Amino acid sequence: MEKLIQDNYDLYTKAISQPLTNELCQGTLSNSRLYTYLVQDLKFFEFSLNLIGKTLSLCDDPGASIRLAKQIGWLADDENTYFRETLAELEKDNDLSSVIPKMRNDNGITLPAVTKYIEYLEYMIHESKTYIELITLCYTMEKIYLAWVEYNQERGTIVANLAPKFQTWIDLHSGEHFIEWVDFLQREVERSITSEEKEKINHDTFVKTVGLEIDFFESCYNYKE
Template identity: 25%
Template sequence: MDLCHRLRDAAKPYWDASVNHRFVDQLLAGDIADEVFGRYLVQDFRFCDTFVRLLGAAVCAADDPEARLTHARQLSVLAGGEYRYFIDSFEALNIPESQWKNPTLSEPTQAFIALMEKACDSQDYALMLVVLVVAEWLYLEWAQRAGNTLPPRPEHRDWIVLHNEPDFVRWVGFLCNELNRVGAERDFETLREPFVEACQIEQRFFDMAFDGMR
C-alpha cells in the first residue's frame, strides 16, 4: 500500500464519518437546509482564505519546478472559479456581505486555520502536502458519491462539481503522488499525526454546519 493509503487507513473512522456525513447526504440530495449550507459556506470561505496561503507556501517550499507550477495553477482556480462560486452562492442564499466578510469563526474553522498556519510556518513541504491531501482527497471522495442526477440549485450542484470534475481528479492525483514521493523517507508517525488531526477537523467542520439545529 502506498503512503497516502496507509495514512488514510490510519484515519479511517474520521475519514469515513466525513465522506458519509449527513451534510454530504443532504447536499447530494439537494435538500440541505439553507441555514445549514449557508453557515457552512460562510465558515468555508474563511477556510479557503488560509488555504490560499497554504498553496502559496507550497509554491515556495516545493522542491521541483513542475510541482511549483502545478500548485500555482491551482491557486488561479481558487482565486477564479471557486471565489466566484462563493460570491454567487452568498447572493443566492441571501447572505449579506456583512455576514460573510467578518464572521465569528467556529471551533473547527479556527482549528483548521491553526493547522494550516503551522504547516505554512514550518516551511516543510511534506507537512504542507499532508494537509493539502486530506483537504482535497477527502473532498474528492465525498463528491464522487454523486450519481448521474445532480441537485438542481447551482449553489448545491456547483459545489459538488468543483470537487469531482476531471481537473480536480488530476489535481488530487498530483497531490497524492507528491506526498508519496517526498514523504517516502520520512518517519510515518510525524505524518500520521497531522493527517489524522486534519481528518478529525473535517468531521467537526461538517458537524458545525448543523450547530443549533436538530
C-alpha cells in the first residue's frame, strides 16, 4: 500500500492536509464548520456499520473475521458517544440557531458531495461481491483519518489543551486501538492482492475513495447558508 500512496502522492497529501482538519487540530475550526462536518459525517455512520458487515460476510480468514466483527462494536460505542455528546454541546451555541434546524430535522441538508459518497457506499454494500474492493475502501477511509492526525503531529500543529470537541475526535483517530485497526486493514488489503485484476481493483478503489474524501472535507468546510 505504501507504493500505491506514493504513486498517488499529490492526491493523498491533499486529502490529509485539508483546512478543515488542520484547523480542527489547531483548535481554530469554527463551531459552524465543526457542526456541519459532524452532522454530515454522522450520515455515514450507519453505512459504515453495514459496510464492515458486508466486508465481514466476504472475508475468508477466521481471525480477520473476528477483528472485523469487533470493530462494529467499537463504532457503535465510542464513536457514537462522541457524535451524540458533541452535537448536543454545539447545539447550545446561539450562533448556530439558524443552521441547526436545516441540518438536523427529518429532511436535513445533505451536501451534494456527501450524497455522492453515500451512493458509492450503497453500491459497495448492496452490489459489490469482491472482498478486495470492500477491504480497500475500508482501509482508505480509515487511513486518511489516521494520516490527517499524523500530518499535524509531525508538524507540531496540534495545540495543547484542546477543547474536548476537538481533542476527543483526534484521540478517536490516533489512539492505539485505531492505529492497530488501520494496520490490520492494510495487512488484509495486501493479503488479498493475489492477481493483476485485484491489484487494479485495489488501485481504482483507493483513488476513487481518496477523491471522495477530499470532496467531503471541502464541501463541509465551504458550506454556507
